[in-house]
Amino acid sequence: MPEAQKPRLKLYHASPSRSSVTLWMLEELGEPFEIELLSLKNGDQRKPEYLAVNPMGKVPTLDDGGTIVSEVSAICCYLADAYPKAGLAPAVHDKLRGPYLKWLFYVPSCVEPAVLDKAMNRPPPPRSTAGWADYDTVIEVLRAAAAKSAPYLLGERFTAADVVVGSSLRWLMQFKLIPELPEFVAYTDTLKKHPALQRQLAKDEAYARQTSG
Numbered sequence: 001m002p003e004a005q006k007p008r009l010k011l012y013h014a015s016p017s018r019s020s021v022t023l024w025m026l027e028e029l030g031e032p033f034e035i036e037l038l039s040l041k042n043g044d045q046r047k048p049e050y051l052a053v054n055p056m057g058k059v060p061t062l063d064d065g066g067t068i069v070s071e072v073s074a075i076c077c078y079l080a081d082a083y084p085k086a087g088l089a090p091a092v093h094d095k096l097r098g099p100y101l102k103w104l105f106y107v108p109s110c111v112e113p114a115v116l117d118k119a120m121n122r123p124p125p126p127r128s129t130a131g132w133a134d135y136d137t138v139i140e141v142l143r144a145a146a147a148k149s150a151p152y153l154l155g156e157r158f159t160a161a162d163v164v165v166g167s168s169l170r171w172l173m174q175f176k177l178i179p180e181l182p183e184f185v186a187y188t189d190t191l192k193k194h195p196a197l198q199r200q201l202a203k204d205e206a207y208a209r210q211t212s213g
Ligand SMILES: N[C@@H](CCC(=O)N[C@@H](CS)C(=O)NCC(=O)O)C(=O)O
Pocket: 016, 017, 018, 019, 040, 045, 057, 058, 059, 060, 070, 071, 072, 073, 108
């Protein structure tokens, strides 16, 4: 594609992976974007050219016209703020901004480490030292949020927080890392009706085929 016609947004992506959350986010955003597909199996994420954009050697990474952002929740937060037309983030002084940010970052800060503690059968660190609570508490907080969703975490307003929390719940239930509680199933079933999520799932299936060989 000639340089002048290239979209501003580029996602360094691997499928299936946590990067799929940001692919869904881009689909919700409705802006043109391109994908640079990495094969984790082939170790593309550890090649010098990729380490230059993300020294952690992890996907995803977003390049927005030269602004580089990594970390799933940071990318979703960035996109929602940088492209406000899509209405995926409450404004800074909106009352919903606080809970929005909390849910956006609850997944990497609390859900991931607590679920990993349990999945790896490792004793959780002492409560007062760890930045997350024990697995049961973390899951109960999520369950209560899903039970209150109407139909989204912030009520009628769909936001980037639903992209992050919803993706995490779907993925964790699929891999049996959290129980299929009726509250989680009802909430994620609502999200599955989003055409943007359906587009992400279809694209990821095709990308996974391309890089599985
Ligand atoms: N904290 C990172 C985690 C990203 C991550 O763990 N990505 C995995 C795929 S799910 C990865 O790139 N793994 C490849 C590797 O570690 O070599 C984020 O939120 O973006």
